[in-house]
Amino acid sequence: MCGRFVQARSTGDLTALFSVTEPATDLPEPSWNVAPTQTVAVVIDSAKGEGEQVRRLEPARWSLTPSWSKTIKTKFPTFNARSEDIATKASWKGPLKAHRAIVPVDGYYEWQTDDNGIKTPTYIHGADGETLALAGLYSWWPDHALDENDPNYWTLTATILTSSAIDELLGIHDRNPVPLPEHLWGQWLDPTVIGDQALVDEAVRSALPVAQTLQFHTVPPLRGDGPQLIEAT
Template structure:
């Protein structure tokens, strides 16, 4: 699973990294963060089609906790910050997003906790040193039913991170890891004109495997507060 991650890039860096279309970066007062948790607003990269101009790539802020369009409340009781790549296409909460609302969530790295036999939890920071991890994700627009149709504030962008079975070197920490898409897969994954299904999810996991096998990790201090010191190796 992925329950906390870091994103230490400024808006301009993300625009350059993901080649965001001019005028389509809408992440407001975003600032780098090293302790992003479920329900926090996080930067995501999506593509949408407007008119006959073809897909437009956008950088947006989304709640990290996907809310399907049919939900009556913004935050469901079930944990919706991760989606299993093996089953997402068949789940009512995710299948519409698999079909046409796929995203990339950029991360400097993510945290995972190893649970020892005595119940002790040891935090690790997992990363691709010097590179952004483009985590495969899904998104959904949720409309607040309590607000008028013409009220722009009724719309909430929400997202979830796809996970798969952990690669061998990470199994000792946790049995799941995010799906880190290679750069040459970003365009294909984001393309809203491609109708996604379970085959696409399986293909993405296979494409991500070589990159996942290069992930590195180190133990860190307890993940509390925020700041670059959180990802520093424990002395």
């Protein structure tokens, strides 16, 4: 599971790292305490008609809403998507085909509960402060209560894929997000590559060496926002 994360890199840093050609102008401010349904920055590749693919950095609501949903709020949580059977699930199989995203994060949080029921957050991050490119999906949700020409008619929404936790992280949580290695970024984002379970399984396998380099430490309870949240206790 990945229920809170840090996204504190500047637009310029993310644009350079992911070779973005069209960064949006309304991206969210850096945050060390991003929660589901908040706005996050995602990397997507898209092409209109017969035009060339464009790599974009866009703001998205962190909780994917399928385009066929009548409301933006879904019945079940959709900020994470299980990778194991993703191609068979109604909410995921459509976006998987051509709407795949990367969610760049500095790190994410998981909680451990002791015998007294006290929960302690653990911050899990890349080695040497490297940005993690988490595998995700995206969907454009139309608000039919608005006119189609209304600038708020379409909302970009996104989810983060998870897999069974690697041995090194199993003591913290039984799931972890899927951090893509750089050599797989292009294939994952390419909308001309038809996404299926085999592609997801390849991503999970390729993510294993990256996941095994992750580092972690306990941090204070998450209150407010700011870089102090990731300081070790």
